[in-house]
Amino acid sequence: xxxxxxxxxxxxxxxxxxxxxxxxxxxxxxxxxxxxxxxxxxxxxxxxxxxxxxxxxxxxxxxxxxxxxxxxxxxxxxxxxxxxxxxxxxxxxxxxxxxxxxxxxxxxxxxxxxxxxxxxxxxxxxxxxxxxxxxxxxxxxxxxxxxxxxxxxxxxxxxxxxxxxxxxxxxxxxxxxxxxxxxxxxxxxxxxxxxxxxxxxxxxxxxxxxxxxxxxxxxxxxxxxxxxxxxxxxxxxxxxxxxxxxxxxxxxxxxxxxxxxxxxxxxxxxxxxxxxxxx
Amino acid sequence: xxxxxxxxxxxxxxxxxxxxxxxxxxxxxxxxxxxxxxxxxxxxxxxxxxxxxxxxxxxxxxxxxxxxxxxxxxxxxxxxxxxxxxxxxxxxxxxxxxxxxxxxxxxxxxxxxxxxxxxxxxxxxxxxxxxxxxxxxxxxxxxxxxxxxxxxxxxxxxxxxxxxxxxxxxxxxxxxxxxxxxxxxxxxxxxxxxxxxxxxxxxxxxxxxxxxxxxxxxxxxxxxxxxxxxxxxxxxxxxxxxxxxxxxxxxxxxxxxxxxxxxxxxxxxxxxxxxxxxxxxxxxxxxxxxxxxxxxxxxxxxxxxxxxxxxxxxxxxxxxxxxxxxxxxxxxxxxxxxxxxxxxxxxxxxxxxxxxxxxxxxxxxxxxxxxxxxxxxxxxxxxxxxxxxxxxxxxxxxxxxxxxxxxxxxxxxxxxxxxxxxxxxxxxxxxxxxxxxxxxxxxxxxxxxxxxxxxxxxxxxxxxxxxxxxxxxxxxxxxxxxxxxxxxxxxxxxxxxxxxxxxxxxxxxxxxxxxxxxxxxxxxxxxxxxxxxxxxxxxxxxxxxxxxxxxxxxxxxxxxxxxxxxxxxxxxxxxxxxxxxxxxxxxxxxxxxxxxxxxxxxxxxxxxxxxxxxxxxxxxxxxxxxxxxxxxxxxxxxxxxxxxxxxxxxxxxxxxxxxxxxxxxxxxxxxxxxxxxxxx
Numbered sequence: 001x002x003x004x005x006x007x008x009x010x011x012x013x014x015x016x017x018x019x020x021x022x023x024x025x026x027x028x029x030x031x032x033x034x035x036x037x038x039x040x041x042x043x044x045x046x047x048x049x050x051x052x053x054x055x056x057x058x059x060x061x062x063x064x065x066x067x068x069x070x071x072x073x074x075x076x077x078x079x080x081x082x083x084x085x086x087x088x089x090x091x092x093x094x095x096x097x098x099x100x101x102x103x104x105x106x107x108x109x110x111x112x113x114x115x116x117x118x119x120x121x122x123x124x125x126x127x128x129x130x131x132x133x134x135x136x137x138x139x140x141x142x143x144x145x146x147x148x149x150x151x152x153x154x155x156x157x158x159x160x161x162x163x164x165x166x167x168x169x170x171x172x173x174x175x176x177x178x179x180x181x182x183x184x185x186x187x188x189x190x191x192x193x194x195x196x197x198x199x200x201x202x203x204x205x206x207x208x209x210x211x212x213x214x215x216x217x218x219x220x221x222x223x224x225x226x227x228x229x230x231x232x233x234x235x236x237x238x239x240x241x242x243x244x245x246x247x248x249x250x251x252x253x254x255x256x257x258x259x260x261x262x263x264x265x266x267x268x269x270x271x272x273x274x275x276x277x278x279x
Numbered sequence: 280x281x282x283x284x285x286x287x288x289x290x291x292x293x294x295x296x297x298x299x300x301x302x303x304x305x306x307x308x309x310x311x312x313x314x315x316x317x318x319x320x321x322x323x324x325x326x327x328x329x330x331x332x333x334x335x336x337x338x339x340x341x342x343x344x345x346x347x348x349x350x351x352x353x354x355x356x357x358x359x360x361x362x363x364x365x366x367x368x369x370x371x372x373x374x375x376x377x378x379x380x381x382x383x384x385x386x387x388x389x390x391x392x393x394x395x396x397x398x399x400x401x402x403x404x405x406x407x408x409x410x411x412x413x414x415x416x417x418x419x420x421x422x423x424x425x426x427x428x429x430x431x432x433x434x435x436x437x438x439x440x441x442x443x444x445x446x447x448x449x450x451x452x453x454x455x456x457x458x459x460x461x462x463x464x465x466x467x468x469x470x471x472x473x474x475x476x477x478x479x480x481x482x483x484x485x486x487x488x489x490x491x492x493x494x495x496x497x498x499x500x501x502x503x504x505x506x507x508x509x510x511x512x513x514x515x516x517x518x519x520x521x522x523x524x525x526x527x528x529x530x531x532x533x534x535x536x537x538x539x540x541x542x543x544x545x546x547x548x549x550x551x552x553x554x555x556x557x558x559x560x561x562x563x564x565x566x567x568x569x570x571x572x573x574x575x576x577x578x579x580x581x582x583x584x585x586x587x588x589x590x591x592x593x594x595x596x597x598x599x600x601x602x603x604x605x606x607x608x609x610x611x612x613x614x615x616x617x618x619x620x621x622x623x624x625x626x627x628x629x630x631x632x633x634x635x636x637x638x639x640x641x642x643x644x645x646x647x648x649x650x651x652x653x654x655x656x657x658x659x660x661x662x663x664x665x666x667x668x669x670x671x672x673x674x675x676x677x678x679x680x681x682x683x684x685x686x687x688x689x690x691x692x693x694x695x696x697x698x699x700x701x702x703x704x705x706x707x708x709x710x711x712x713x714x715x716x717x718x719x720x721x722x723x724x725x726x727x728x729x730x731x732x733x734x735x736x737x738x739x740x741x742x743x744x745x746x747x748x749x750x751x752x753x754x755x756x757x758x759x760x761x762x763x764x765x766x767x768x769x770x771x772x773x774x775x776x777x778x779x780x781x782x783x784x785x786x787x788x789x790x791x792x793x794x795x796x797x798x799x800x801x802x803x804x805x806x807x808x809x810x811x812x813x814x815x816x817x818x819x820x821x822x823x824x825x826x827x828x829x830x831x832x833x834x835x836x837x838x839x840x841x842x843x844x845x846x847x848x849x850x851x852x853x854x855x856x857x858x859x860x861x862x863x864x865x866x867x868x869x870x871x872x873x874x875x876x877x878x879x880x881x882x883x884x885x886x887x888x889x890x891x892x893x894x895x896x897x898x899x900x901x902x903x904x905x906x907x908x909x910x911x912x913x914x915x916x917x918x919x920x921x922x923x924x925x926x927x928x929x930x931x932x933x934x935x936x937x938x939x940x941x942x943x944x945x946x947x948x949x950x951x952x953x954x955x956x957x958x959x
Contacts, residue, residue, distance in 0.1 A: 006474065009519035048286060055285030055326060058319040060398055104314065109290075112383030119297070123290050124316060158881040187866065189873060191881045245281065270284075 002193030003235035005161040007066050013161040014068040014091060014153045015053075015273055016146045017046055020169035021075030025133035027170070027204060029261075038202050039131035041265060042168050046071065049269040051126050054098035063098040070149050071128070074142035076135030083130045091149060101126035139173035143181035150188050150195050159191045166272050168265070170202040172223050182230040196232040198255030198272045200265060209259040211267070212242055214252030224258055231256035234271075241274045280346055283381040285326040288342040289317040291381040292328055298380045301390065303332040304340065322440075322454075324470075329393055337393035342379060343386065347456070349466050350387060351376055356460040364430050368423040368452045370394060394451055396443035403523075407509040412448055414575035417502040419450035421569050424495040428567060433459035433490035437498060438473035439523060459490050475526035480561050495567040496555045497525060500548045503569075506578040507544060514538075514896050530556045538896055547572050604939050608947040610667065612956050618661035619957050626654035626957075662956045671948030678945040681938035688931035695927045699920040724897035731893060735886040742879045745872060752868050753860060760864070761856040768852035769799035789832045790841075795820060798848045806838035 007013055025039035050069065057064045070091045073081030080088050084102025104124045113119040143165075150163045165185055188195040207220030216228040231254040234242065239249045245267060257268045283291070291298040292309045299305040309317045310329035319326040324345035330338050347353070354374035361369055371392050378388030397405070399416075406412045420442065427434060434441070435457030443451045457470040468486040471477060476494040501523040504511055515524040515535065529535045533556055536549050551565070551572065558564045612619075629650020636643025662668070720728065773796060795801050805819040805827075816835025821827050833841070860868075 008521055010517060010521075051289075052284055052286045055289060055319045056321050058285075058321050058326075060320050061401060098312075099314070101314070104316070113297075114380055114383060114385075121294055121297070123293050126314070126316065154877070155880075158877050158884055183866075187870060187873065189870075189877055191874075191877050 003162065003237065005159060005190070005192035007161050009064050009066060011160055012066055012068060012093075012157065014070065014150070014163045016149055016163065016165045017069070017071045017081075018142050018146050018165060018167040018169075019043075019046065019071065019073045019081055019129070020137060020139070020171070021073040021081070021132040022135055022137040022171065022174075023075070023133055024137075024171050024204070025075070025131075029202060037131065037133065038170055039133040042202075043127075043129045043131040045265045045269055046129050046168075047125070047127050048266065049273060050097055050128050052270075053094060053273065057094055058098075063095040065093040065095050067094045068092060068153070069094060069097055070146075072142050072145055072149075073129075073132060074138050075132060078138050078141045078145060081129050081132070083128065086128065091153065097128065101128050102130070103127055136174040137169070137171055138175040139169060140175045140178045140181050143167070143178050143185065147181055147184045147188070150185055154188050154190050154195065157190065162190050162193045162195050163188075164196045164198065164272060166198050166200070166269060168200045168202070169227075170204065179226065179230055186230070186232060193235070194232070196235070196255065196272075197230065198268070199227040199231045200257045200260060200268050201227050202265075203259055207259060209257075209261065209264070211257050211260060211264050212247055212249065212253050212271070213256060213258070214250045214254065219258060228254060228256045228258075238271055238274050242271050245271070282344050282346055283342070283386060284344055285319055285321055285342075287381050288326055288328070288344075288379070289319065291379065292317045292330075295330065300377065300380075301375060303334070303336065304330055304338065304390065307332045307338075325389075325456075339391040339393045340379075341389035341391065343388075347469055349463075349469075350374075353456070353458075353460075353463060353466070353469060354389070356462045357455045357458045360430065360432055360458075360460045360462075361455065364426060364432070366423065366426045368419065368426075368450050370451055370453050372455070391453075394443065394445050396445040396451055399439040399442040399444065399523075402444040403505070403512065407505075407512055410506050410509065410579055413502060413509075414506045414579045415448060416444055416450050417499065417506055417575040420502060421499055421575075423450060423452050424491060424499070424567050427491065428488070431461055431488045433488050435459055435468065435486075435490050436470060436472040436476075437491050437494035438476040439498075439521070440473070442498070459486055459488055461488075473521070475522040478555070478558065478561060478564065479527065479530060480558070485561055489561070489564070489566070492564045492567050493555050493561075496551050496564075498523060499567070499569055500552050500572070501525060503548055503572060503575060503578055504539070504545060506575050508542075511539075514892070525552070544573065544578070604936075605943050607943050610947050610951055611959060612665050612667050612951060615661045615665050615956065616959075618657055619959070622654040622658035622661065623957055624654075625650050625657065629654055658953070658957060662953050665956065667948065667951050671945070671951055674941065674945040674948045678938065678941040681934065681941040685931070685934040685938045688927065688934040692924070692927040692931050695920065695923040699924050720897035720901050724893070724901070728890065728893055728897060731886060731890050735883060735890060738879055738883040738886060742876065742883065745876055745879065749869065749872055752872065753865060756864060756868055757857075757860050760860060761853070764856040765849065765852040766799050768855070769848055770797045772798045772848050786830075786832055786837060789830050790820070793820065793828050793830055794822060795830075798845055799823070801845065804838055804842035804845055806835045806842060808835045 005011065005013075019042060021039065025037070025042070027038055028035050029038045029041055053067060053069070054063050057066045068091045071081040072079065072090075080086075080090055082089055082092070082102075085100040086092055086097070086102075103126075105127050106122055107125045109121050109123055110118045111121055146165050146167075150165060153163050154160065182197055185195055185197050201224055203221070203224060205221050205224070207224070208218050210218055212234065213219075213228070216225045219225050219228060233251075234249065234253045234255050238255075239253055242253070243249050255272055257264055260268060295304065295309060296306045299307070307330040310331070312318045317328055319328055321327070321344075324347065325341050325343045327339050327341045330340050332338065343350070351374065354372075358372065358374065373390045374387065375390060376387050377385040378390070379386050402416075403413070424437070434452065434455070436454060437452075441452060441454040443453060445451055457468065457472060459468075464487065466486075468483050468490075471481060471483060472494065476497055478493040481490075481493070504524065511524055516522070520526065525535060533553070536553060536556075539545055539549055555564050627650075629647045629652070632643050632645070632647030632650055634643070635646055790796075800823060801820050802823055802825075803821045805821070807817045807819070809816055816838065818830050818833035818835065818838030818841065819827055820830055820841075830838075
């Protein structure tokens with residue numbers, strides 16, 4: 001059965017985040033009280049996820065390299081999106097990520113005090129990725145680069161749990177049709193199955209949000225439909241996990257989220273990086 | 280309910296005054312990473328943090344990231360059961376249903392005493408050369424499992440991560456989340472345990488007091504083997520592997536047992552593993568009972584290796600000291616009574632002559648002299664001729680001889696004892712240094728390595744070949760696709776519909792009787808001009824099966840029109856056949872090849888790993904062989920020296936006894952003197 005390979009230090013796997021950093025990521029997301037820039041929301045979500053991963057893999061002797069992680073950004077240029085000590089690094093073992101955030105930010109958070117009120121709390125927040133919004137949308141180039149990273153990875157780890165590429169974008173490619181590159185990613189495989197490509201689309205076209213849908217009927221434009229069609233089906237264990245999160249799933253459920261709110265972006269990353277048990 | 284994530288907890292823990300209600304935890308300090316973030320140790324459904332209470336006491340706080348059914352009931356049951364048990368390997372804990380406040384809600388936590396300890400894997404790596412420490416931990420592990428077993432409990436997830444060794448070198452067993460307690464029997468298992476320690480047969484439905492058997496055997500035997508030969512760690516444990524010596528792969532394909540079989544002292548241990556691994560049913564896994572195996576301390580001393588046969592034999596011999604010595608006998612002379620009495624009478628007569636000499640000096644003196652003289656003259660030869668005298672002499676000679684023997688035996692013992700001490704200085708111990716000369720692998724190992732190498736070469740060739748297969752497969756697929764297309768069209772062309780081409784209905788029936796209904800049923804038409812009964816020629820048809828049949832009633836002309844119809848149809852079909860594969864077909868073929876390539880690569884990688892492992896093992900075995908040989912040599916020499924000493928001791932004991940017996944006999948005869956001869 002595919003997607004059941006053990007993830008261990010001896011048999012690690014990788015995640016590749018591909019992040020849209022084009023000028024339009026400057027736009028705002030959400031309504032009501034909390035209005036944030038898309039770029040900020042996306043980078044926060046990925047930073048949070050990276051911290052989550054380092055905790056998940058923390059053992060008594062330190063963080064274990066169950067995963068290696070790459071973050072590619074595309075906008076004014078295409079390349080590693082890590083800031084600080086990891087700048088320009090592509091595939092980075094998780095233990096190095098754990099010890100090398102660009103900085104710790106002090107953030108104030110309003111949290112419920114348990115008595116119906118809210119209290120302000122200052123918490124430290126590790127940051128690896130800065131919010132960037134600048135330039136065009138060279139999506140095809142970025143995905144081709146992701147393909148190369150995944151291809152190198154599966155060559156070096158032929159029996160790994162298949163790599164997962166998580167692509168977060170807000171718009172249409174400005175350097176041609178990305179489907180060749182995405183097909184290229186999904187056709188790469190390890191003995192445990194094909195590499196997975198999940199897409200998150202924060203469109204300005206409006207329309208009903210969709211989280212892990214199994215058809216494209218409700219999607220408003222061609223580009224959303226294209227992204228849906230180039231998203232991998234969710235493997236079984238991720239579907240089980242999505243179901244536990246209260247999401248409806250079916251055989252056709254794909255790793256695709258349209259016009260998500262902040263929570264859904266976090267959920268997208270959470271489900272998409274859900275590994276079977278770590279050993 | 281969705282539980283907080285590790286990061287949620289880590290965030291809440293940045294303010295311990297707000298997140299705890301337990302007075303020992305509230306306001307405590309969280310142990311941090313060098314970056315200043317809370318330091319976590321995570322498992323699959325919880326993260327553990329270390330909190331130092333305001334009064335300086337350390338606690339481990341387990342925060343759950345997944346919901347566990349009946350969690351509170353489970354912990355209460357486990358807590359009660361363990362409180363009754365009260366063994367040194369236990370770690371105290373306190374389950375708090377409303378323990379930690381995260382994002383506006385209370386969540387449960389588990390508060391445990393913090394123990395300064397190392398996980399079993401890093402501890403083993405540091406203590407590989409301290410076989411005594413490993414032996415102690417092994418024994419403690421066996422005892423802990425026995426404690427659980429006899430209380431009707433099962434831990435549920437015995438594995439290296441849940442076995443700690445504290446600073447005092449004592450084993451501590453942690454993580455009681457999956458424990459079986461009788462009162463939880465109908466709740467079912469909460470988890471499946473570590474893959475590398477559980478039988479592949481275990482399911483979530485398996486939840487009873489036998490749950491630990493498989494893991495307990497696996498761990499105990501692994502540790503026991505390591506006590507004997509720490510080199511096994513280097514052989515069988517690759518860096519980063521989540522196992523001791525054996526993992527899931529080994530349970531399924533038991534090659535590892537083959538690699539280990541050889542040293543005879545391993546046999547009982549390997550036998551235990553085999554009986555666990557071979558079980559077709561969890562119920563067949565034998566109860567954990569290490570009594571059949573050498574104990575860790577026996578493994579340590581290696582006593583069971585050296586045959587104790589000579590020592591045993593000597594102990595089996597009769598111990599002389601236990602046997603009573605013969606008593607000193609009160610012997611009497613048997614013969615010569617008449618002579619002795621006569622001489623005694625004469626002596627009495629002679630003595631009577633003495634008072635007579637007062638009155639009749641000459642006569643008295645004569646009587647006395649004659650009487651005594653004759654008494655002596657009779658008595659002395661008579662005494663001398665008694666056989667008892669010979670016996671006494673021989674007893675004395677015997678005693679002298681035995682005394683000499685004993686002295687010789689004493690010298691001999693001193694000599695062999697000296698020899699043994701001398702040999703002992705060379706040391707028959709376990710610390711034999713392998714020779715610097717590289718040990719060459721045994722013939723068997725070399726053969727196996729050659730086979731593996733050949734296998735790897737085949738995989739390599741197959742991989743090379745695969746690269747050129749893509750074009751071939753694409754071409755074959757296209758030609759199959761075209762063929763299918765043509766056949767499909769031909770099949771659609773029933774001969775009936777071809778009547779207009781000069782083949783009338785009855786002829787069509789003739790064709791049908793030969794199994795030819797459509798153009799797809801034949802592969803060629805042969806026409807023979809001027810043959811047949813009518814002289815108008817004949818027609819043969821080659822069927823798809825390759826069979827050549829004559830069609831009755833077909834003239835050459837009929838045949839020709841059939842042929843031209845057939846060829847026309849084929850040409851038409853071919854013209855409309857696809858000239859390229861569809862993108863999806865091509866992709867599918869490429870993907871198929873890719874899968875094969877991956878499989879081959881992974882097989883190749885596995886082989887490479889296997890080869891390097893085998894190489895290491897062969898080297899280790901060869902070196903081990905040398906060491907063992909030398910160990911055996913010196914052990915044999917020591918055993919031989921020991922045997923000599925034991926033999927000499929026995930000989931001495933024997934000689935001493937013989938001497939004592941001889942002495943008793945000699946003493947008995949020594950009483951048989953001349954007076955005893957006369958005065959009886």
